[in-house]
Amino acid sequence: MELQIAQDLSKGLLAQHAGFNSLPKATIHDMQVVAHVFPFRVNNYVVDHLIDWGNPADPIFRLTFPQRHMLSDEDFARVEAAMRSGEKARLNSVVTDVRNHLNPHPSGQMTSNVPHFRDGTLLSGVQHKYERTVLFFPRQGQSCHAYCNFCFRWPQFVGDPSLRIETSDIDPLIAYLREHEEIRDVLFTGGDPFIMRSGLLRRYVDALLSANLEHIKSIRFGTKALTYWPYRFTSDDDSTELLECLTSIIKAGKHATIMAHFNHPNELAALPAQEALKRIQNCGAQVRTQTPLLRGINDNAQVLAQLWEEQVRLGCIPYYLFATRDTGAQRFFGVPLAESLALYVEALHGVSRLAATVRGPVMSSDPGKILVQGISEVLGQKVFVLQLLQSRHTEWAGRLFYAQYDPRALWINELKPAFGEKAFFFDL
Numbered sequence: 080m081e082l083q084i085a086q087d088l089s090k091g092l093l094a095q096h097a098g099f100n101s102l103p104k105a106t107i108h109d110m111q112v113v114a115h116v117f118p119f120r121v122n123n124y125v126v127d128h129l130i131d132w133g134n135p136a137d138p139i140f141r142l143t144f145p146q147r148h149m150l151s152d153e154d155f156a157r158v159e160a161a162m163r164s165g166e167k168a169r170l171n172s173v174v175t176d177v178r179n180h181l182n183p184h185p186s187g188q189m190t191s192n193v194p195h196f197r198d199g200t201l202l203s204g205v206q207h208k209y210e211r212t213v214l215f216f217p218r219q220g221q222s223c224h225a226y227c228n229f230c231f232r233w234p235q236f237v238g239d240p241s242l243r244i245e246t247s248d249i250d251p252l253i254a255y256l257r258e259h260e261e262i263r264d265v266l267f268t269g270g271d272p273f274i275m276r277s278g279l280l281r282r283y284v285d286a287l288l289s290a291n292l293e294h295i296k297s298i299r300f301g302t303k304a305l306t307y308w309p310y311r312f313t314s315d316d317d318s319t320e321l322l323e324c325l326t327s328i329i330k331a332g333k334h335a336t337i338m339a340h341f342n343h344p345n346e347l348a349a350l351p352a353q354e355a356l357k358r359i360q361n362c363g364a365q366v367r368t369q370t371p372l373l374r375g376i377n378d379n380a381q382v383l384a385q386l387w388e389e390q391v392r393l394g395c396i397p398y399y400l401f402a403t404r405d406t407g408a409q410r411f412f413g414v415p416l417a418e419s420l421a422l423y424v425e426a427l428h429g430v431s432r433l434a435a436t437v438r439g440p441v442m443s444s445d446p447g448k449i450l451v452q453g454i455s456e457v458l459g460q461k462v463f464v465l466q467l468l469q470s471r472h473t474e475w476a477g478r479l480f481y482a483q484y485d486p487r488a489l490w491i492n493e494l495k496p497a498f499g500e501k502a503f504f505f506d507l
């Protein structure tokens with residue numbers, strides 16, 4: 080049974096946990112401070128199967144438990160002082176202030192990708208940024224079995240629910256899909272859509288399938304349940320129904336694909352995850368994988384090579400290697416683009432070409448998905464060769480462009496156009 084621990088680290092499962100209690104008291108205190116700002120949630124699977132408590136640098140611990148340096152020294156001191164004061168109102172206002180300057184809504188999340196019907200009415204709980212794919216955010220899927228410290232959706236888990244992108248009604252999406260015959264894929268996302276009970280998920284999927292939309296070829300699910308709660312696919316009382324839901328998509332003649340998040344090979348080494356993968360694949364669904372490059376977790380060519388090699392062995396399709404987004408704890412987890420590119424190239428060098436389906440490093444930014452293709456020298460200037468893989472503006476998709484080489488830059492907003500241009504073409 081899933082036992083969850085959220086926010087308060089001194090309660091529940093952790094209070095009795097030998098591994099957790101073996102941590103230095105100062106570390107536990109630091110985590111409590113940081114957990115006021117960032118969402119924290121883990122469960123018994125993460126704590127007992129994924130973390131090696133004897134390893135102070137354990138990657139999954141770093142991924143899920145609050146880390147002291149996710150906050151700057153100044154922010155940390157402010158939150159700590161407010162905590163010590165015991166004044167609730169003061170603590171709340173400090174926490175809100177700290178969150179607000181961690182860029183809680185990057186890339187125009189709340190504004191630019193909201194779709195409209197032809198008559199101008201807004202569609203809530205849906206994003207349509209790229210021509211062929213719509214994102215659907217079911218209300219009951221807007222949390223996760225555990226939270227990742229780097230997550231760009233972190234404000235959704237702590238903040239004002241009115242800022243959430245979500246809906247419990249799929250009919251408007253279906254009506255929108257009828258208006259948009261260019262769309263091919265519907266991506267259920269969150270949070271994690273597989274946190275929903277299977278019956279609920281099924282109702283959404285059934286509605287979509289029975290709408291008989293010929294132009295919709297694939298249904299995707301963005302999830303980390305395979306590694307945060309693999310029993311979702313194996314032994315939960317509604318796991319069979321979840322697998323039937325995947326099967327029903329295939330039976331309807333559509334492709335079902337799981338967009339799985341795997342950040343470190345340890346997640347795949349766990350046998351329950353491998354069992355879950357098999358069950359999904361037995362339904363005829365595919366598993367594609369993605370991860371950001373994360374400092375102290377997978378910023379190492381051997382680790383990345385192992386991650387992709389294991390994925391290929393287990394029948395997954397490596398898909399994206401992302402750059403850490405410009406929000407939250409980016410300073411802590413982010414790896415410069417130049418270093419990321421070098422790691423990507425080195426890691427792929429050592430593995431089967433079947434892993435070369437992974438593209439990266441990729442920035443999911445406001446203008447679109449930007450791939451760092453390489454570093455080159457043009458007319459005596461060292462430059463990044465970049466490509467806008469896809470964009471809100473279809474005519475921009477595929478375009479190559481150049482930025483001045485900068486070994487420290489983490490994100491597109493830290494890059495300058497090359498060759499003396501004033502702005503990148505998408506900012507003109």
Ligand SMILES: *Cc1c(COP(=O)(O)O)cnc(C)c1O
Nearest residue numbers: 206208209212213214443448469
């Ligand atoms: C990445 C992404 C998609 C899907 O893009 P693919 O390259 O087709 O996987 C869709 N919508 C948004 C907003 C995205 O960031």
Ligand code: SF4
Nearest residue numbers: 223226227230270303
């Ligand atoms: S599982 Fe996905 S949505 Fe949930 S916290 Fe992790 S990265 Fe974010």
